[in-house]
Every structure is written in structure tokens, then in C-alpha cells.
Amino acid sequence: MTLYLLGTGAVVSDPHRTTTMLAVEEDGHLLLIDCGGDTVQRLLTLGLDPSTVHAVILTHQHPDHISGFALLLEKLWLMGRREPVPIYGPEDALDVARRAFACYRTEGWDGLADQQWHPVPMEPGAPVFADSVFTVTATPVDHPVPTLGFRIEGSSGAILAYSADTSRCDRVAELARDADLLVHEATGSQPGVHSPAEEAAEIAATAGVGRLVLVHLPPGTTDEGLEAARHWFTATEWGEELGVYPLTADDHAHVPAGHLGSRTV
Numbered sequence: 001m002t003l004y005l006l007g008t009g010a011v012v013s014d015p016h017r018t019t020t021m022l023a024v025e026e027d028g029h030l031l032l033i034d035c036g037g038d039t040v041q042r043l044l045t046l047g048l049d050p051s052t053v054h055a056v057i058l059t060h061q062h063p064d065h066i067s068g069f070a071l072l073l074e075k076l077w078l079m080g081r082r083e084p085v086p087i088y089g090p091e092d093a094l095d096v097a098r099r100a101f102a103c104y105r106t107e108g109w110d111g112l113a114d115q116q117w118h119p120v121p122m123e124p125g126a127p128v129f130a131d132s133v134f135t136v137t138a139t140p141v142d143h144p145v146p147t148l149g150f151r152i153e154g155s156s157g158a159i160l161a162y163s164a165d166t167s168r169c170d171r172v173a174e175l176a177r178d179a180d181l182l183v184h185e186a187t188g189s190q191p192g193v194h195s196p197a198e199e200a201a202e203i204a205a206t207a208g209v210g211r212l213v214l215v216h217l218p219p220g221t222t223d224e225g226l227e228a229a230r231h232w233f234t235a236t237e238w239g240e241e242l243g244v245y246p247l248t249a250d251d252h253a254h255v256p257a258g259h260l261g262s263r264t265v
Helices: 039-045 068-080 089-100 171-173 195-207 221-232
Strands: 001-005 022-024 029-033 053-057 085-089 115-119 127-132 135-141 147-153 159-162 183-185 210-216 236-238 244-246
Touching: 001 039, 001 210, 029 135, 039 068, 053 068, 053 115, 068 089, 085 089, 085 127, 089 115, 115 127, 115 183, 135 171, 147 171, 171 195, 183 195, 195 210, 195 236, 221 236
Parallel strands: 029 053, 053 085, 085 115, 159 183, 183 210, 210 236
Antiparallel strands: 001 022, 001 244, 022 029, 127 135, 135 147, 147 159
16 A cells, blocks of 8 residues: 655645645555645656546545545546546535536536545444455544544555544544554644644554654644654654655554653553
């Protein structure tokens, strides 16, 4: 399994970051998580073929996570994608994406791929889909609109968890239990809305993950901001724009002792 960070920024971030978007690939299957920007351009930059997108996952309906949805469908059509596009997420996120796309006159887009809309229940451990490569589950997190975090288990045995936008939420620790990598937002301390890096690290330590990568980063993010987080969980890092993160099932069996900070967890 390989994680690609197509973007790592918050709504407004530093000039070198775009909005947070993820792609996950295993055995030729490509999952796209959120599309608040030009996902096709980012996939092409990383040498990935957008027309092979296996499924699109929308975490919630805020513009920085779905405003590029119509552009994604247009580009897939122009690139020759004809197979249906499965789309998963909270019902209201799907509704916003569907209504936004309906604003465009697409009746002349001969061969436009059908959109297959799959609402995901807002409940812990909700099944999203399972096939020969991926098993995907979801859980609600703490954000002003219905938002889901996701857990992706590959046939290789590798496990990735993504918090989506959330303030500190114990359900994320359960979602990420024993994952090889947790991608967690770190916009800053905004109770009920967003998390700072330190709280994301607390969740990572509780969950026993192998590695923590922080995204949805605000302007002015510097390495100094990692110090507090690494007191809780030393294997913490800022997400790298267009970063590539290979995962294997043996990345960690248990959290090595050195991964926990000096505080009691």
C-alpha cells in the first residue's frame, strides 16, 4: 500500500501547500480521498493515472474538501473514463457534491461516466466497501458538519487511518487502532472544529500506531510546532506536499517503546 499526499494545507495555508487531499494505491487500485482542489493535476504530478481511480471518498461537505469534484469528473470524462465512478461519504456531503455538479450543463458530454452514490452511515465502524484489495470502514468525528474518518486495510495487511477534519476525538483512536500510519489533521486548537498537533499525537499514542503524519496545516507551520507533539509520540512529522509514503504490514507489530513520550498515556 502507498499513500500519496496530494495536498496538506488548511483552507488557507502556506504558498507551497494546497488543500488536504489523499490518494491510496495498492495492487493497481487507486482510492481518492477528498477533492478540494485539482486532484487530476496532483495525481499526474505524482505519475498516477487518474482514469484508474477505483473510488472517490468524501469526508465532509466543506468546500476545501469537495469543491474540485465537478472538475474531477470533467477531467476524467475528457481523459476517456467511461466506467462508473463510485463515490462514498456522509449523505449531506454527497448531496452537496451531486447538486453542485448538476449546476453544469453536461447533456453534451457524450460518454460521461455514471456516478454511483453510496451514503455511509454516521456510526462507529460503519462499513464503506470491501473488495479483493481494500476493506474500508468509517466513524464519525467531531466537526461542525457531519464528517467521517476512514480506516483502509489492504490485502497486503497494511493499515492506514485518516482522521479527516476533527477536534480531539477518542473515536479516532479506535478507528486507528494498531494502524501502520495515522494521517491526522493539525490545524490548531479549535474545540469542536480542529485539533492541534499535540492532541493528534495523544491520539496516535493511545491508538498504538506506527507513525503519525500531520496534515491540514495552517500558515506558518514550522518544525518548532512538532516539539509538544513529540512529547506524546516521537514518530510524528508534518505531512510533505506531494509526499509518497509506502506502507507494509510489518512497519510495526506494536508501538516501540521509544515512540511514547515521557508523559503517561
